[in-house]
Amino acid sequence: MPVRIEKLVQGGNGFARLENGTNLFIQGALAGELVEYAVDQTKNGYINGHVNQVLEASEDRVVPPCPYYGICGGCDLQHLSSEKQAETKRTLVLENLGRIGAIDPTSLLVEEVSQGPFWAYRSRVRFHVELSSRSVGFLAKKTNTLIPLEHCPILVDSLNKVLAEKHQLVEAARKEMFSNNSGKTPYIEVNAFAGDTQLSFGEEPVLVTVDGHRYWVSAKVFFQGNRFLLSAMGQFVSQHCLGESVMDLYSGVGTFSSFLQEEGRHIVAVERDSRCLALAKKNVPSAEFFTDSVEAWGKGKKRFVDTVVVDPPRTGLDATVPDLISRWEPKRIIYVSCNSVTLARDLQKFLAQGYTPRVLKVFDLYPQTFHQEVAVVLDRKELRQ
CATH class of the missing domain: 2.40.50.140 (Nucleic acid-binding proteins)
Incomplete structure (x- = not known):
């Protein structure tokens, strides 16, 4: 029908x-x-x-250019013109904020969506390797079936080169076979990250430069997969940061802390992944770091802070975190999200704590997929003009 x-x-x-x-x-x-x-x-x-x-x-x-589209489980928007995807994602974000968070989009300053390359942009990926056949590729949509391939149009050139040649990925899979295979599939997962000049397939860090900021990153830690737009995200957070006391929660390898550094500013960074913080201490040596979950670290702490930056995982903030943050009475909260559904839920909680969203910006970090990154600036009500 x-x-x-x-x-x-x-x-x-x-x-x-x-x-x-x-x-x-x-x-x-x-x-x-x-x-x-x-x-x-x-x-x-x-x-x-x-x-x-x-x-x-x-x-x-449009006609999807990738022959594996609809079979491979990676992309889901190649049939929508690349130029239209950013507008579609912004509409989706605003609808989720209104439907779930009861936030009126007209009350926000909604900035233009940041876009970068539509193809050959992704520098972070997880390959699946079948050692018996030396096959490398991705899983089929909603299955554990391996789709062998030699080229992916959204990967940067250096990752496509090793995908075509295979031998580096097969060797990396052999090293991982006793430590990385969870048993969920018959394949070995190989994480890969492309730095400025080198690739990481495990714990070994490589250097990546973003807008003059130097980061040591390995394939085993989280770092945004689109370095072309990471500069715009860092600049947005930096431009909206207030004061001399800043807290960077879910700080990863210090991605935003690096952009927030300035003379006289004290940055406290909290990240539960010890591997991330080991690298963050090299990337942002001036910051004060704590290895713990945000909810456990913040419990019972009373401190003054000007700005809190949060960049949680897709599941959003732990239920206790909005209340913890509000107790520190920050003048401003900058919430960076990869899931506008959980973002809308958490913004409702901040509204109840006396904070109102003021500025919103969408970053089309992952063209050809529905995924979007969103940054929202919230102020205490008495600061809102």
Whole structure:
């Protein structure tokens, strides 16, 4: 049965609602299209499916250039024109903030989306290796089946080179086979990170330079996979930071702390991954570092701070963290998020603590996928103009 797609939603799926009120989430559909679909899964109140045929195509639909698109589990928006993706993601973010967080988008200064290269941008990746056949690639969508490939259009050239040659990845897999294989798949996972001139396949750090900031990073720690837009993110956080006392929570290898350094400013950085902080101490030697979870470290602490920067994982903040932060009475909170659903939830909690969102900016860090990065500036109510 044909259905008209209303919009794109979280996950990059098309959304429609049947006359009986059932919600449809259709993989491969775009807003405004008339499509025929096949049902993949039926649950109470909604249906997951995929496009069988596009009857009326959106003017923004394009032919995906990657031959593995729809098979490989990596990308999910190659059928939407690259130029349209940023606008679509900003719309999705604002809708999530309104629907989940009850935040009026018109109350925010919404800055223009930051964009970079649409292709050949990703410098951080996890390969899957089958040693018996020396096959290297990614997992198929929603399965544990290996898709061997020799080129990925979103990877930077240096990673595509080792993917085509294979031998470095096979050797790295042999080293990892006793320590990294969790047993969830029959393959060895090999993390790879491309620095300025060298590659890391494990704990060995390599140098990467972003807007003049030098970072030591290894494949085993988190660092944003798009260095082309990391500069814009760092500058945004730096420009909106207030005061001489700054707290950088979920600080990783010191990505934002490095941008926040200035004479007379004291930076406290908290990160639970000891490997990250070992590198962060090299990257930002002037900061004060603590290895702990934010919720455990902050419990019971009373301190004054001008600005708090938070960059939590996709799951968002622990339920106790907004209250902890509010007790420190920061003038400003800068929340960097990779999931606008959990961001909206957490902003609601900060609203209850007396903070209001003032500025929002979306960064299209991962073109060809629905993923987006968002930064929101919140001020204590008495600071809002």
